[in-house]
Amino acid sequence: MANTDPLPIVPIDAAESEAVWPLSIEAGWNQNLADWRFMLGAGRGFGLRNADGTWEASSLVLPLGQKLAWISMVLVTKGRRRGGVGTGLLKRCIAEVQDGGAVAGLDATEQGRPIYLPLGFRDLYTIKRWHFDNAQDVASSVVVRPFTMADLPRLALYDRPLSGMERPTLLAHLAMRRPDLAWVVDAPGGRLAGFTLGREGRMASSIGPVVADNEEIGLALLGKAASSVAGPFIIDVPETHARVRQYLEAQGAVSPRGYMRMTLGTSKGLDDPGHVFALAGPELG
């Protein structure tokens, strides 16, 4: 029987990470405790909590600079669905973003999109989620080298115009969390030509973001990351990148689902996946 006792929307503190994690496990998602701790620490969570301290629903706003914020982790336990909880949480998140003068972005699942459309979100582009176990490196003349902490300031500067996101905290977090998935390509004159980062997850390691000057460099970075450590892997790739798709298919990757990148308002650069070969993840931007 569906549980319909009314519960108020309350903030989710980072200390609640372990208590709220079962929501994403129930949905079959890949986030681990480190993900929840990062997201609730760097962002603001809102949810529904029972008197016994268990959580019925969650949602999250992750600032990506002054002008953009990512809404994610909109999760309602199965017994509570179709009662308006998801819509209520989303409205709370939208108010939080708009009060701060920012534009809201998100990557919608098939289940989430019907809620976002009536609230004014519009489609930007489609993304495919790929699963694969192991990968061969890409045959390429592109020189890929390991990331070092000295690269971090340049990384954030390089990323910003190409991804449309200002996310130095997230990039630093990922680089420190999984240095073995962090690789860069140098361009002449001391600038970067691309980078990839990643993180471990509950079921698979996640590769991304992959941001690069062009598809050849993006592919070389992806191949290096995926062939350097053991899988299984997941990666979220904008559908427009046909060569990345061909490479993934050649590695035996399968894509059971996808996402729609959506926005409420306009945010410069967010609608162009030309240099974004993999997302940080639908929950991170």
Ligand SMILES: CC(C)(COP(=O)(O)OP(=O)(O)OC[C@H]1O[C@@H](n2cnc3c(N)ncnc32)[C@H](O)[C@@H]1OP(=O)(O)O)[C@@H](O)C(=O)NCCC(=O)NCCS
């Ligand atoms: C998506 C989710 C958060 C929706 O939560 P919810 O509390 O059921 O949402 P609401 O009750 O506010 O639904 C609002 C409207 O969205 C539409 N909707 C919601 N779920 C739907 C579904 N499975 N199929 C079609 N329409 C759906 C309906 O129009 C619904 O209104 P109605 O029930 O009056 O017809 C919930 O299904 C969930 O946790 N899913 C798994 C995780 C997920 O995919 N999250 C979204 C990430 S982008």
